[in-house]
Amino acid sequence: MSLLPNEKKVLRGVEEGMKRHEWVPVEDIEAFVHLGRKEVEYRLNRLVEMNIVERYIQSYVGYQLKFDGYDILAIEGFVKRETIGALGEVIGVGKESVVLAAMSHRPVAIKFHREGRTSFKHVKRSRQHLIDVEKIENFSWLYAAMLAAKREFEVMKVLYPAVSIPEPIDQNRHAVVMSVVKGVEMVKATLVEPEWYLDGILEQVKKAYDLGIIHSDLSEHNVMVSDEGLTIIDWPQYVTVGSKTADEMLERDVKNVLVHFEKKYRLKRDLQSTINYVKGIAAGQPS
């Protein structure tokens, strides 16, 4: 969707106003965009018609960005920075995200976070990692999604290239641009050499652990497999080694993987010795 310059300005005005209001009054948008009231109202009507801004009539008339409007602002940001040139198809829909193909000088994937609507509490709980949030009075879905994207991009930069993950390329608002991963989600695959993949996954879990990172949502849905190897995706909910929930998360991650291989391929591994392998604890040594 391409917007006229004044529509873009007003869309930015709504975004800016959402730092202070859940529903942004027209006066605030007007003050931000430096356009007359008539023009602002006209453009707002257009944005509402396009279904990228929502109007709410209460004691006053307020406006809020919809996710599609926020997507447009993020895409604009990437185009300006020449991170992407053209948009492609939807290549993935997760619990809390939409992933699109895009082109720069090579094919890339854009993951648009959608956290705010569903796991607001989770993001709020993890906000001690994100100091600037404290300053934002109105902690809306928009910030929840932006913080999740920021968190994912930052941790990907720590892990890449030591761990087999997509290459992190850029982040803007609630969106992360990364390299396209080959293959399919492991849940959809039938592996010919399952043991090779199981060892490979555990090796990557260990490498991440050595860098101080535990995925915390690891399962057959977040491992992509192809003939050439495997890639672990979807990192925003990671915890750090040494944090309160670290052991619990690591155990859950490893267990999810082991249960999958046991059920689907009858490959059995001992949970505790696998955890010890990840942690670098030699057999016989107390954990």
Ligand SMILES: Nc1ncnc2c1ncn2[C@@H]1O[C@H](COP(=O)(O)OP(=O)(O)OP(=O)(O)O)[C@@H](O)[C@H]1O
């Ligand atoms: N870099 C990528 N290349 C190709 N496909 C991808 C890539 N990243 C994600 N996908 C596809 O999109 C789907 C959703 O992505 P992802 O698992 O990161 O999000 P999610 O499950 O919604 O996670 P979150 O917990 O962050 O909300 C994946 O299962 C996968 O099929």
Ligand SMILES: [Mg+2]
């Ligand atoms: Mg996922």
